[in-house]
Amino acid sequence: MTTFDSRSLGQASELFELTIAELRPVAEGVVSLELRTPDGADLPAWQPGAHIDVLLPNGIVRQYSLCGDPAQRDNWRIGVLREPASRGGSSYVHEELRQGGTLSVAGPRNNFSLAEADRYLFIAGGIGITPILPMIRAVAAQGKPWTLLYGGRSRRSMAFLEEIGGLAGGEAHIVPQDEFGLLDLQKFLGEHLPDTLVYCCGPAPLIDAVEAKCQIWRSGALHLERFAPSDKAANKEKGSFEVELARSGKRLVIPPYRSILDILEENGCKVTNSCRAGICGTCLVKVLSGVPDHFDDVLSYEDQEAGDVMLVCVSRAKSDLLVLDL
Amino acid sequence: MVDVRRVRGGDGLAEINDELDQILDSVVENTRLATESFFASYDKNPDPKVLAAWLAPRAWREIDYVFLLNEQIRRYGLEFERKHITLLAKQSFQEAEHYEIVGRAIESLGGTVPTSVPPEAKPWSDFLWECLERHPLAAIAAWNCSETSASGSFEPTFKAGERHDFAEVVRVYKQIETDEKFHVGLGRQVLAAYAKTDHDRDEILRAMRGMRDIAWKTFTPESVAQARSA
DSSP states (O other), rough: OOOOOOSSSSSSSSSEEEEEEEEEEEETTEEEEEEEOOTOOOOOOOTTTEEEEEEOOOOOEEEEEEEETOOTTEOOOEEEOOOTTTOOOOOOOTTTTTOOOOOEEEEEEESSSOOOEEEEEEEEGGGGHHHHHHHHHHHHHHOOOOOEEEEEEEGGOOHHHHHHHOOOEEEEEEEHHHHHSSSSSSHSSOOOOOTEOOOOOEOOOHHHHHHGGGGSTTTSSSEEEEEEEHHEEEEEEOEEEEEEEEETTTTEEOOTSSHHHHHHHHHHHOOSOOSSSSOOTTEEEEEEESOOOOOOSBBBBHHHOSSSSSETOOEEEEESSSEEEE | BBOOGOOSSSTTTTHHHHHHHHHHHHHHHHHHHHHHHHHHHHHHSSHHHHHHHHHHHHHHHHHHHHHHHHHHHHGGGGGGGGHHHHHHHHHHHHHHHHHHHHHHHHHHOOOOOSSSSGGGGGHHHHHHHHHHOOTTTTTHHHHHHHHHHHHHHHHHHHHHHHHHTTTTHHHHHHHHHHHHHHHHHHHHHHHHHHHSSSHHHHHHHHHHHHHHTTTGGGGGHHHHHHHHHH
């Protein structure tokens, strides 16, 4: 997970100096880092779907999903793909970090939590397997049926295949593109399964394709996590940005000159409000990720600086994406 | 997290903010005590018409705010920024909505919605309008104190609503509670933005002190008893 401004960090989450207990390649272009406290103490508990903020020594901040086992409280594991167009985050991890070194980390936070369901369909593209892996482990431990659809450029580039092979109770469809082509989404999403939740993480084209296929599924069945803002955001009109509603995974584009509150209401999301002018504070919403651009008159400067909450009637975004606790 | 009394928009109240807060804290507390006292008395005789009588001066406040805010805008509005004209007009609209929904609640309890100032609300209304005559900011200070006072009545009303199951009144007051955060914040912002002189601040203090001594009185059981016996 990348590209969030460092100002969004550290206010809600504790900062840790962790030791890189293990750093090893797990696929072509992918390394796994196991992080521990220097004294071996337990780390904060986390749930599948959680991520941490890694504050790299070069000043760059990146978000990475935890992909280990939540039951193992003495370590956190992340998987990092070396991005071909790295702007100094993943390339630093691959080139500069060493086993035994230390790393500043904030978190964990969870914008992609696993909800209760009878069955699960997991769809992962490339390094998008990282938040999915602990989800499968949790579902398998509960004895619930699951299906994984995992695509990648080639088998060599796909991380954690061995671990996936050892998970019980479900069926894993491993689909390297150079062998089988693209994922057959129609086969798995072409029919709405009312008892099934879909969790998807991967590159934007995969997410967009899954979103399109899930139009026939009930609202709330699809849960998404993107690596980066969608193409819609990349092509956005100047002054527009995206808002993600964490509880449903729904994404909304906020155009210039329209408030977040307006767009939320148009999409059936009710938020208490009164003045719609940044005075009463009744439309206060928690910000889970991204950097708000505050235009209200009532939040303290400390609260504005912290960036954990915002008034959606007037405030906007400095980042391309805001994830709101809605 | 959000304190509407600390709304930004001007520093004209900096010298008197502490005293204003004391006045507002005092009137909120007195209103809370008066409301608790009313519902303690209501618990003994839960007659819906008594509750309707208690709500009647509330309804009058709502419509009197509408008259006052519109007159405030007509007389003094062009001395304000356009956004403040808009927001005062928006407040006026919301007060009219409150008159409508409180009125509906009164009727559902078998009471009568006031269409002229009830005797027990007259000192409150007279003071408000006198303030408007005195100074461009005085009436805003007075209604700001009065609006703030109402916040002391919400919790005791919600608790009594659970005991006596008057869900409609609670629903109405939940909406009013939300809107009053706006009204209190707006009043404070307007005062802070346009108070420039010691004379302005003196008039604001006078209006707030005066309203502090009046605003809570119609919440008492004695006020309701007097109104019903009249």
